[in-house]
Amino acid sequence: MTDTEYGRRRHPLRLRGRNVAWVPPLLLLVGIVLLDLNTTERFRIITWIVLVPGTAAAICGVWTTGAFAVLAVVTYVAVDSAWPGEYQAGLGDFVLVAVGGLLAVIACAVRLRKERQTLHIQDIAATTRRTVLRPLPPRWAGLEHAGVYLAADVEARVGGDFYDIQPGPHGTRLFVGDVQGKGLGAVETAAALLGTFREAGYHEEDLATVAERLEIRMLRHRRHTTALGREDGDRFATAVLIGFPEDAPESIEVVNFGHEPPLAVGPRGVRELPSGDGLPLGFGDLAGGLSPVHRVPLAADETLLLVTDGVTEARDRRGAFYPLVRELAPAVADRAGRPDPWLLVRLVRDGVLRHCGGRLVDDTTVFAVRRVRGAAAGEDGEDGEDGEEGRLRS
Structure with missing residues (x-):
């Protein structure tokens, strides 16, 4: 199985032959930012941005997940800094977003490794079947x-x-x-x-x-x-x-x-x-x-x-x-x-x-x-x- 074939089988979200797996985590990030900026200080949800690299880890590649992890951290700092000091989420939530992004990258790497092993086993099974039938x-x-x-x-x-x-x-x-x-x-x-x-x-x-x-x-x-x-x-x-x-x-x-x-x-x-x-x-x-x-x-x-x-x-x-x-x-x-x-x-x-x-x-x-x-x-x-x-x- 070539890398191209593996890539096509790995990404189930495709539109007209193009990989669009990055769209859901991007929409999630934009939605969290808009909601946080357009609500009162009683409803701060910027910390939810930790879900963005987690979502990417489930459907995207390692580099894309890493990019979303970095983007989540940068966006968190920018949006949180836009609020007055007494309403900012603070260092604790920043560490949560950073660690969450790192764990998402690791989880994505583990998922892709398991997927490659599974696809390899399926290819062996298909070859065995073609040999018999x-x-x-x-x-x-x-x-x-x-x-x-x-x-x-x-x-x-x-x-x-x-x-x-x-x-x-x-x-x-x-x-x-x-x-x-x-x-x-x-x-x-x-x-x-x-x-x-x-x-x-x-x-x-x-x-x-x-x-x-x-x-x-x-x-x-x-x-x-x-x-x-x-x-x-x-x-x-x-x-x-x-x-x-x-x-x-x-x-x-x-x-x-x-x-x-x-x-x-x-x-x-x-x-x-x-x-x-x-x-x-x-x-x-x-x-x-x-x-x-x-x-x-x-x-x-x-x-x-x-x-x-x-x-x-x-x-x-x-x-x-x-x-x-x-x-x-x-x-x-x-x-x-x-x-x-x-x-x-x-x-x-x-x-x-x-x-x-x-x-x-x-x-x-x-x-x-x-x-x-x-x-x-x-x-x-x-x-x-x-x-x-x-x-x-x-």
């Missing part, structure tokens, strides 16, 4: 998509939700999921699963083999964290693995690892795809087998919508869950034609935030995707790395 071009591997990720921890901005698209010689694969838990441990697990998906999704012909590789990777990761003595050795992940076969443009293959079922949204309404009977990744050994592969129809005019449980488990003040299908159906019906992925993502995002009043209790991901008409899966490049510079709208 690599940017994807809006049209990629024969698919048009849009996605948004909202972290429940707005300061950390990282969590266990993930998604990715991987083209390959056996068709395009989509992977969306949610790792149990929060923090860097969840991010580490998501990165491990995505790495396996990007390799297996490209090389393996059978989607069931990709699913098997993901289950094995989850078990290996759990054994590794357990061997390290960490407490998250029982972590698991819900996910949906989807294949877009090139030889069947009107259908998709779905493997559901205990995740929210995908929704097919089209001119005929909203329908829920079969959720399957699979367990989350990491629990395959309990079921005695892997999650089955289901081939389900997906019409050319339908858009696939996938969400994590941050959407379906969002509650309002009365404790009611967000009714995704009920909210989505009329909105889609009002717009005839093929649903746009970004439109669906925006509708769900705004609806969830409105429903819960902006108080997310879990990381939330909304991802929508549809086939590009007349596009082949391989026309955008054979490997996901070619689109690394693309930006995902969020």
Whole structure:
């Protein structure tokens, strides 16, 4: 982060690109002076000028705060001297204003140091997120998509939700999921699963083999964290693995690892795809087998919508869950034609935030995707790395 970027993010009070954080303390100083000079000796408030550098310390830089501290002392002396001797505030209040200005400068320096540390941590978190959730071009591997990720921890901005698209010689694969838990441990697990998906999704012909590789990777990761003595050795992940076969443009293959079922949204309404009977990744050994592969129809005019449980488990003040299908159906019906992925993502995002009043209790991901008409899966490049510079709208 450059000094210019830091300066722009540090000053929330800007007008037409200019920093105007100095205006409130200046107005406060002028107001105190005018009020003191236009009232009687029974209402001397010039000592209140100590609030000026204190206000500047909260919203301005160190040098600006120092300037207001000096200005407060000079103004105090000038205004107090304008009164007759018996009505002057005196030396005691002068020391109060001077010491108050000095403490304001120190407080401002401490605040800016903490702000810089916080912004640095947020930048690290954002970089970690971009590394795990690599940017994807809006049209990629024969698919048009849009996605948004909202972290429940707005300061950390990282969590266990993930998604990715991987083209390959056996068709395009989509992977969306949610790792149990929060923090860097969840991010580490998501990165491990995505790495396996990007390799297996490209090389393996059978989607069931990709699913098997993901289950094995989850078990290996759990054994590794357990061997390290960490407490998250029982972590698991819900996910949906989807294949877009090139030889069947009107259908998709779905493997559901205990995740929210995908929704097919089209001119005929909203329908829920079969959720399957699979367990989350990491629990395959309990079921005695892997999650089955289901081939389900997906019409050319339908858009696939996938969400994590941050959407379906969002509650309002009365404790009611967000009714995704009920909210989505009329909105889609009002717009005839093929649903746009970004439109669906925006509708769900705004609806969830409105429903819960902006108080997310879990990381939330909304991802929508549809086939590009007349596009082949391989026309955008054979490997996901070619689109690394693309930006995902969020």
